[in-house]
Amino acid sequence: MLEDRKMKTQSQVSSIFDIAKDTVLFLVLSFYYILESLFWTLVPNAFRPMKSLKGDIVLVTGGGGGVGRRLAIRLARLGAKVVIWDVNEDALNKTCSAVRDEGYEAKSYVVDLADRAAVYKSAQKVKREVGKVDVLINNAGVVFGETLLELNDAAIERTYKVNILSHYWTVKAFLPDMIENGKGHIVTVGSVAGLLGTYRCTDYSATKFATVGFHESLFTELRAHGHSSIYATLVCPYYINTGMFDGVTPRLMPMLEPDYVAETMIDSIRKNEVNCIMPGSVRYLLPLKCLLPAKMCWDLMHRVMKGPQSMMELKKKPQAI
Numbered sequence: 062m063l064e065d066r067k068m069k070t071q072s073q074v075s076s077i078f079d080i081a082k083d084t085v086l087f088l089v090l091s092f093y094y095i096l097e098s099l100f101w102t103l104v105p106n107a108f109r110p111m112k113s114l115k116g117d118i119v120l121v122t123g124g125g126g127g128v129g130r131r132l133a134i135r136l137a138r139l140g141a142k143v144v145i146w147d148v149n150e151d152a153l154n155k156t157c158s159a160v161r162d163e164g165y166e167a168k169s170y171v172v173d174l175a176d177r178a179a180v181y182k183s184a185q186k187v188k189r190e191v192g193k194v195d196v197l198i199n200n201a202g203v204v205f206g207e208t209l210l211e212l213n214d215a216a217i218e219r220t221y222k223v224n225i226l227s228h229y230w231t232v233k234a235f236l237p238d239m240i241e242n243g244k245g246h247i248v249t250v251g252s253v254a255g256l257l258g259t260y261r262c263t264d265y266s267a268t269k270f271a272t273v274g275f276h277e278s279l280f281t282e283l284r285a286h287g288h289s290s291i292y293a294t295l296v297c298p299y300y301i302n303t304g305m306f307d308g309v310t311p312r313l314m315p316m317l318e319p320d321y322v323a324e325t326m327i328d329s330i331r332k333n334e335v336n337c338i339m340p341g342s343v344r345y346l347l348p349l350k351c352l353l354p355a356k357m358c359w360d361l362m363h364r365v366m367k368g369p370q371s372m373m374e375l376k377k378k379p380q381a382i
């Protein structure tokens with residue numbers, strides 16, 4: 062009995078010692094991480110090492126549209142082998158001809174990301190016809206912009222299928238090759254609406270919040286399993302001037318331009334960044350939502366930013382049926 066108690070005390074002491082040791086190590090490393098992060102924030106891109114995407118197969122979903130098209134063009138300029146997926150064939154053709162006008166090639170596939178079987182089938186086709194994907198950019202997204210009671214069930218389901226479920230199918234299709242190659246990059250396009258609930262976006266915001274959880278969990282799985290050369294980047298932009306949020310006139314900050322978003326996104330990928338929030342100032346506002354009283358947050362959003370009021374101007378889109 063006495064022996065048991067002695068052993069228990071010894072193991073408690075050693076576990077306290079382990080926690081103290083790990084905490085001290087963590088604090089020392091944290092100091093280094095903060096200095097490293099400050100250093101790289103201050104160094105202009107031109108003077109820092111950036112990953113080359115030359116020769117890499119980069120797949121962009123929603124590559125027919127606003128940001129996706131700009132991504133495809135810029136990636137082609139960097140020498141990447143660009144593969145684009147979109148449900149809209151005309152938009153795909155426009156992107157391909159824009160890429161071709163610059164003297165590059167892009168391979169396009171008509172894929173409805175809401176259709177799981179089509180995603181898996183197209184992934185096999187890409188592997189056969191182009192090769193193993195090195196960088197996957199899950200960029201496609203939809204918004205219907207209705208209040209919860211106005212949204213029909215099919216629209217809610219479609220938003221979930223395109224904005225988040227498709228990420229599972231594409232990552233399941235391409236990640237095993239990245240693991241086999243010992244390199245890869247998965248880019249998840251979320252939104253500031255995935256960090257802050259937004260009026261007329263119960264479906265859209267919820268799926269974008271899901272992208273955050275998806276990215277963070279995937280990141281922990283990759284690191285915990287030792288896949289340190291497979292990177293994951295979460296991109297959360299504020300409103301972008303692509304037409305997706307047509308009619309909205311944000312009060313305090315103008316919409317971002319799609320060229321700027323695509324450029325910043327590619328820089329972030331080339332720096333292997335884990336998070337890319339645009340504009341960067343939003344990062345400083347976010348903690349306020351947990352720190353401030355709820356009434357104050359609502360007043361800030363409603364009275365000062367006029368977020369809901371500006372979303373009331375969003376042009377209606379036909380709902381899925």
Ligand SMILES: NC(=O)c1ccc[n+]([C@@H]2O[C@H](COP(=O)([O-])OP(=O)(O)OC[C@H]3O[C@@H](n4cnc5c(N)ncnc54)[C@H](O)[C@@H]3O)[C@@H](O)[C@H]2O)c1
Pocket residue numbers: 122123124125126127128129146147148149152172173174175199200201202203223250251252253254297298299300301302303304305306
């Ligand atoms: N526009 C914004 O204000 C804004 C803000 C933050 C985040 N985002 C996100 O950025 C990403 C790109 O947005 P964008 O502004 O370029 O949008 P966009 O509407 O201009 O382009 C989206 C593209 O996705 C394609 N797409 C839609 N449904 C599809 C499906 N089922 N299968 C395949 N392709 C499909 C569309 O055809 C379109 O080409 C989206 O994920 C969006 O949610 C946009």
